[in-house]
Amino acid sequence: MTAIFDTGLEQVHANHSVLSPVDFIARTASVYPDYPSVIHGAIRYSWSETYDRCRRLGSALAGRGIGKGDTVAVMLPNIPAMVECHFGVPMIGAVLNTLNVRLDAEAIAFMLEHGEAKAVIADREFGDVVREAVKHLEHQPLVIDVDDPEYGEGSAVSDLDYEAFLQEGDPDFEWQLPADEWDAISLNYTSGTTGNPKGVVYHHRGAFLNAMGNQAVWSMGQHPVYLWTLPMFHCNGWCYPWAVTALAGTHVCLRRVDPERILRLIREHQVTHMCGAPIVLNALLNVPEAAKGGIDHVVSAMTAGAAPPAQVIGAIEEMGIRITHVYGLTEVYGPVTVCAWKSKWDELSLDERAVIKARQGVRYPTLAGMMVGDPNTMDPVPKDGKTIGEIFLRGNTVMKGYLKNPSATEEAFRGGWFHTGDLAVWHEDGYMEIKDRLKDIIISGGENISTIEVEDALYRHPAVLEAAVVARPDEKWGETPCAFITLKPEAGNVTEEDLINFCRERLARFKVPKTVVFTALPKTSTGKIQKFVLRDQARDLDNASG
Incomplete structure (x- = not known):
């Protein structure tokens, strides 16, 4: 049946235009031609x-x-x-x-x-x-x-x-502008751990919307000063080349991550915003004390990747850098969920606020749907903060698909949702919290162990600079937690037994690492710890001991 609103109200050039972030620069250059664009x-x-x-x-x-x-x-x-x-x-x-x-x-x-x-x-x-x-x-x-x-x-x-x-x-x-907003705007290859990487294709509409979503969830006003601590090659810099331009902001460029230079540029250019993996925040915490001072304005930092330990979030906020925690993947244009802050949480202690900020939160307003569900039945899990399910996403800021790989695209979109491969719980208020990658969860004696929970406990030790936990094969239990640790330079003599005892005071006994290895952690170029490398090393430990 045709409604009265379907007649004589067609889409024409006067009332419809494709969405593309490329148009942002035309407007900004027209309105603010003399404002600084790049430093x-x-x-x-x-x-x-x-x-x-x-x-x-x-x-x-x-x-x-x-x-x-x-x-x-x-x-x-x-x-x-x-x-x-x-x-x-x-x-x-x-x-x-x-x-x-x-x-x-x-x-x-x-x-x-x-x-x-x-x-x-x-x-x-x-x-x-x-x-x-x-x-x-x-x-x-x-x-x-x-x-x-x-x-x-x-x-x-x-x-x-x-x-x-x-x-x-x-x-x-x-x-x-493109004739069709579904036209491809960019190609980003995943950092796959096995086989060839997959080519993720973005379209103009999705890039436009995620740039807008970034501004909305971060409450970015006009003329931000944005420091490029996040690689622009990674998910097109989470769409911030377009977002900052839309707001007539200033792009402060940085060839490589140097913690002391980051702090110097923040002071010199009055940087208001920056993004990066938790490893970047951790690096800022460990510069000499003399380099930390002098930030006399509010700096907003957006972080994603592995969930930042509450200890790191609390410490970085004590430096005067305000953290916003987001979650996303290459396949969804970067971040698409945010730990949206509520004023009632301002009254909590620093530690309590940090625990909440470690959650990955709720969907962007530009994402159509988010669900934590059973990967087999596709039914949502209870919002009890305990039941683990896979994170599913859908909407305009999900990729077009994988280039020249229809079977992988079909599998990723099975059931009408994008399958992230990340495991999380859903809290009563609808905020999700990642517990692990599907491939990283440790099953010990039939019990699921979240490596993130164990890592969070390890980060609370004052001598720990970086921590990563993976499964180590075990004849009796199937798998046990194996912790790889980088100590702070001033840590002194910290032993495997010291860290195991520390965890025993904070975790259920079956979650405590059975093995601790002191080493530098292998990372990707975007700062993510390469757990597949550590899993191989953990298996080699098992073979060596055999």
Whole structure:
């Protein structure tokens, strides 16, 4: 039956436009042309200058025959060119593929081949890797060298210089929004632990909405000063290249994470916002005391990844940095849930607030659905804070799918939800709390042990800098917890027995680590601890003892 609202009220150009974050820069450059856009060492750009550079980039790529649906790969640290690529590449309908700068030539070659890259824009710090990767490609892409003055060494990746390439382009280039907001805007490869990584495809609509969601949940006002402590290659910097631009903010670039420099830049530029994994927060806690002082304004830090221990959250807030905890994955444009804060919690003690902030919380307003459920029946689990289920997500900020991998896409979307592989409980108030990865949960004597709960107890020990817990095979119990620990430099003589006894005072006996190994923890380029490496090491311990 046709309703009265279905007649004569059609979608036309006057009342409908596709959603794309690329349009943010046009508005910002028009309204705030002289406001600062990018700070990088001695480099200072205004929004009119950055917009001109983005249009030049898009125009120059188009002039070299690159256009709609073509992949432009970039291997760049957090520098101005990386911000510009987030606009210049999609301006022509091309797809931005931000490459993990820590990967080797073999992995990069796979991504370039799989994504069919037509161009590669690379910083000369990664020149050896890029040159080696390109050698193995059947079709040679256009390679553009970025000579960042903050790096200041190394040989050129190619004969084509990025700044010279921009001069090929027109600063008045008349770019167009995509014809369809479902068009791909970017390609991000997962950091898979087995087999080849999967190519996650984002669309313009999802990028627009997640950028808006970031602003909403963080209550970001106009003109934030955003410090790039999070790699822009990771989930397109959680969509913050677009979010900060929409608010006419300032991108403060940072080539690599250096805790003392981070604190110096916060003071120098009055940084208001920054993001990063818990490892970044932990690093700030362990700089010399003399480097910690002098922050006389509110700094908001958004963190995700593994749940930050309550001890870390409490300590970082004592430094004057306010934590917002979010959760997400590559497949959902970065963060899509947030531990939304309630004023009644302000009256709690620091430790009590930190425990609440360790939760992953509730869905963004831009995410259609979140559920903690049984992965077999797809039924939601009780909101009792005890029953463990898998986290499921759905909505416009879920990926289009995996590039050239329909079977993996179908499996990920089984039952009408995206399957995250993360295990959590649901609290009575609807806030979820991650307990483990599906593959990380320890089953000892038939009991489920959350590695995160054990790690949280270990982090409470004053000598522990970093902790990770994995399963170690055990003939009697099936599996037992094995803790890998990095001690603080000033820790002194701390033994395995000391930490086991410490945990016994705080955990049920079956959850206490049976083994403690003191070592440096292996990590991904985004600061995530590589538990698959530690699981192999734990099995090797078992073999050695046998």
